[in-house]
Amino acid sequence: MQNKATVNSTIDTQNIQAILEKHAADKGGLISILEAIQAQYGYLPEQALRIVSKQTGRSLVDVYGVATFYRFFSLQPKGRHLVCSCLGTACHVRGAPRIVDELEQQLGIKAGQTTEDMEFTLETVNCLGACALGPVVVIDGHYFSKVGKSKVKQILEQARQGFDAADIGNDERIFPIDVACPACQHSFRDETLKLDGYPSLKLDVAVNGGRGWVRLSTLYGSSTVCSEPEIPEGDVVEFICPHCRSQIQAVSDCPRCQAPMIRLPVGGGGTIQICTRRGCKQHLLDLSSSQESPDWL
Amino acid sequence: MITLKINGLTVSVEKGTTLLEAAQFLGFPIPTLCHMEGLSPYGACRLCVVEIGEAPKSRLVTSCTYPAEEGLTVRTASTRVLKARKMVLELLLASCPQSKVIQDLASAHGIRQQRFKQEHDDCILCGRCVRMCEEQMMAKAIGFRSRGENRSIGTPFDAKSEVCRQCGGCIYVCPACQLRCTYTEPDKAICGGCANLTPPCAEKEQFDDMMCYMNPCVACEIKKD
Ligand code: FES
Ligand code: FES
Numbered sequence: 201m202q203n204k205a206t207v208n209s210t211i212d213t214q215n216i217q218a219i220l221e222k223h224a225a226d227k228g229g230l231i232s233i234l235e236a237i238q239a240q241y242g243y244l245p246e247q248a249l250r251i252v253s254k255q256t257g258r259s260l261v262d263v264y265g266v267a268t269f270y271r272f273f274s275l276q277p278k279g280r281h282l283v284c285s286c287l288g289t290a291c292h293v294r295g296a297p298r299i300v301d302e303l304e305q306q307l308g309i310k311a312g313q314t315t316e317d318m319e320f321t322l323e324t325v326n327c328l329g330a331c332a333l334g335p336v337v338v339i340d341g342h343y344f345s346k347v348g349k350s351k352v353k354q355i356l357e358q359a360r361q362g363f364d365a366a367d368i369g370n371d372e373r374i375f376p377i378d379v380a381c382p383a384c385q386h387s388f389r390d391e392t393l394k395l396d397g398y399p400s401l402k403l404d405v406a407v408n409g410g411r412g413w414v415r416l417s418t419l420y421g422s423s424t425v426c427s428e429p430e431i432p433e434g435d436v437v438e439f440i441c442p443h444c445r446s447q448i449q450a451v452s453d454c455p456r457c458q459a460p461m462i463r464l465p466v467g468g469g470g471t472i473q474i475c476t477r478r479g480c481k482q483h484l485l486d487l488s489s490s491q492e493s494p495d496w497l
Numbered sequence: 498m499i500t501l502k503i504n505g506l507t508v509s510v511e512k513g514t515t516l517l518e519a520a521q522f523l524g525f526p527i528p529t530l531c532h533m534e535g536l537s538p539y540g541a542c543r544l545c546v547v548e549i550g551e552a553p554k555s556r557l558v559t560s561c562t563y564p565a566e567e568g569l570t571v572r573t574a575s576t577r578v579l580k581a582r583k584m585v586l587e588l589l590l591a592s593c594p595q596s597k598v599i600q601d602l603a604s605a606h607g608i609r610q611q612r613f614k615q616e617h618d619d620c621i622l623c624g625r626c627v628r629m630c631e632e633q634m635m636a637k638a639i640g641f642r643s644r645g646e647n648r649s650i651g652t653p654f655d656a657k658s659e660v661c662r663q664c665g666g667c668i669y670v671c672p673a674c675q676l677r678c679t680y681t682e683p684d685k686a687i688c689g690g691c692a693n694l695t696p697p698c699a700e701k702e703q704f705d706d707m708m709c710y711m712n713p714c715v716a717c718e719i720k721k722d
Binding site: 260262265 | 638
């Protein structure tokens with residue numbers, strides 16, 4: 201959920217209206233609505249809660265009560281990186297309190313707070329179910345086990361660098377894939393521009409009424425992109441096949457940011473789904489799906 | 498009609514009657530705190546406990562929320578009940594020692610000592626004000642917030658409520674003076690009602706359109722250390 205807080209800092213009524221419409225059908229859907237808002241903004245802005253209360257006819261007291269009841273919801277903007285230190289029994293006896301102290305000192309905040317530069321939010325949890333590995337610290341979904349005091353600085357630094365700045369060539373989770381248009385089956389591969397040292401994937405896009413192109417890295421797991429014109433972070437784009445000019449239809453909603461996701465066939469069989477929001481790195485590779493593989497393979 | 502036995506007396510009551518109402522009908526006193534006529538039962542304070550069932554399998558329930566059952570035996574003042582009630586009161590007294598209502602109840606139940614640390618909280622979370630606001634005043638200006646030890650009562654975002662009509666109902670029903678003293682910060686005041694009583698710490702002119710049921714309010718004299 202990182203990045204969102206800074207991406208959408210202004211609350212736009214229409215945005216929330218769209219979320220509300222999506223959940224209009226389920227009656228008890230307050231929690232899903234709040235979840236969707238939090239997914240988009242990284243927290244629950246006051247104004248958003250007021251709009252929800254007005255539009256759904258629930259009293260503000262009830263909405264606020266639910267929003268403050270669940271720990272998952274936050275009324276304060278969260279930092280770019282979420283640092284979660286376990287204080288469960290097992291981690292506790294293995295010295296987790298000292299780790300929390302160290303984290304607090306390094307970041308200059310107390311547990312539950314966010315650094316002033318909005319980089320880090322520090323939280324504690326009561327057991328992550330990985331007790332044998334304690335003390336456990338989780339940063340942005342990356343687990344660190346048996347964390348000692350001396351390791352704290354290093355893992356924070358790693359987080360600052362970004363876990364996504366992947367180590368190409370050394371990381372076996374990264375491999376090149378070829379992706380094609382679901383309509384005309386033409387490969388998007390384009391040799392004229394290389395990204396990460398491999399030919400890139402070129403797609404045309406429509407964004408904010410304008411046209412342009414986007415090049416994505418062929419490396420699965422790498423999030424290197426470039427585009428013309430520059431697409432601001434947080435904008436949702438429409439992808440268009442440069443060969444058959446058909447617009448690529450959305451198939452689902454991004455579980456992270458609720459933007460539409462498109463599905464593209466992958467060379468060798470299977471599909472990959474990618475989120476259409478610039479800056480959102482959500483993707484879903486499915487190599488088992490029975491989509492026909494294009495004939496250029 | 499449902500027939501049950503309370504302290505050895507047989508009584509017939511209508512379906513849906515609570516044990517509390519049945520006992521009161523017979524004239525057996527049961528102390529209550531969160532219960533209030535006209536508001537839905539809530540069962541928060543546990544003060545109204547009674548013992549139901551036969552000896553080895555008997556259990557304690559809150560009479561304000563327990564509906565009468567056919568053939569039930571109820572004891573409203575058994576040793577077990579009195580012991581439990583005393584404990585409840587002692588705990589309530591520890592969280593809100595300054596509350597007149599709780600003090601009176603405690604002394605009436607023969608509590609002469611305080612074994613727990615006094616917290617000087619201003620709220621026992623009985624929810625009377627919340628129910629008053631919602632059920633009688635139809636306003637829903639205040640409600641419960643957060644959870645566990647952070648649970649509190651107030652307006653959303655602690656901001657002045659748009660739906661509050663400053664009726665003062667919440668203050669009227671509060672057994673612990675929870676909301677009385679907010680007039681020192683008039684922006685946040687829920688009702689601000691007590692501001693009319695020439696309080697020592699507030700400007701009277703600011704509040705002349707308000708009135709108060711409390712006479713006199715001493716909440717502002719109680720300071721947390
Ligand atoms: S106690 Fe830390 S993971 Fe269980
Ligand atoms: S009066 Fe029954 S629980 Fe409070």
